[in-house]
Amino acid sequence: MGEWKKVRIGEFLTERQGRYKPDDNAIATYKRLDKIDFSGTAHISEKPSKTDMIVVQPGDLVISGINVAKGAIAVYQGTEPVTATIHYSSYIFDDSVIDLEYFKYFVKSPAFIETLKKQVKGGIKTEIKPKVFLPLEISLPDLPTQKQIVKKISVNLKRVNKLAKEIETQKRYAKQLRRNILQDAIEGKLTADWRKEHPVQKGNPDYDAEALFESIQKERKVDKKRKTLPPILDVEKPFELPTGWKWVRLGEVCESNLGKMLDGIKNQGISRKYLRNLNVRWFDFDLSDLLEMKIQDEELLRCSVQKGDLLVCEGGYPGRSAIWNENYNICFQKAIHRVRFYLMSDMPIIFNYYLFYLCETN
Missing domain, CATH: 3.90.220.20 (DNA methylase specificity domains)
Known part of the structure; x- marks a missing residue:
């Protein structure tokens, strides 16, 4: 030196x-x-x-x-x-x-x-x-040492930049691999071997989507004021389903609604913490900066989230999703869709995880 x-x-x-x-x-x-x-x-x-x-x-x-x-x-x-x-x-x-x-x-x-x-x-x-x-x-x-230091830095920065580019390339590959795996999952390719060992049992909702769908319809409360969902046309189906699976409209198997609208001085009720789309991240939630707004008791059923609910952003970050896994309920604003499976058992959480991964493929 x-x-x-x-x-x-x-x-x-x-x-x-x-x-x-x-x-x-x-x-x-x-x-x-x-x-x-x-x-x-x-x-x-x-x-x-x-x-x-x-x-x-x-x-x-x-x-x-x-x-x-x-x-x-x-x-x-x-x-x-x-x-x-x-x-x-x-x-x-x-x-x-x-x-x-x-x-x-x-x-x-x-x-x-x-x-x-x-x-x-x-x-x-x-x-x-x-x-x-x-x-x-x-x-x-001294000046000669400065020049030597610059030369060493330049050589190492070239290596760092090359490595950074390779990392970004691998991240893109990993992201595409994840999408491919999820796509294979929703097309039934990942479970092909399992289905060979567990063939469709007609009438059993655990092994037959048609029977599961019928069970859901018994639990479903149809709002007569809403228009009947149209049948699914062949041109809408992006791939062929495995035996025992069934195409359905989302609204046929789960309910979905937006939360509380922020309407300023018109708000009445008790101040309660609520989720904004900023709080919804992929996989989880950022609960470090929750805000409050007034919500009346009669609004809670429509504007609160319970464990197992899937939340999907509509505004700000369209499609970003996460499942609420906390042991307490929380309110949510209008910019978020709350998706809840109709069947009241352990099935809702399983279904919502499936739907969550489905969101990632689109």
């Missing part, structure tokens, strides 16, 4: 002075530095500004005071001066002391954050001004 020494950033960076009003004639013909993204790329535009401006000269090091620790630092490569708002600062740098690539990596490092915490009064502010930035004392290796 080469020699390291304590230096202040102001020993190798010199702030370019000058501050201008947006309508100053001195900068009237200059384009504007719109932003520096987190990859360190400067973006130029001709958009006007109402904020005081600075001038950036070709070859200057430009830093975003708001996002420098996220990588918003760049060398301006243009051939003409540009302006930038005073949320940026521009510097002339001494390349005999600092390798700019090394410095870019440094300001994105935990070491830089720790330096700010230790040396800036009151900790990290929302914006790092030159008067705070330049006096910071850092450990700096």
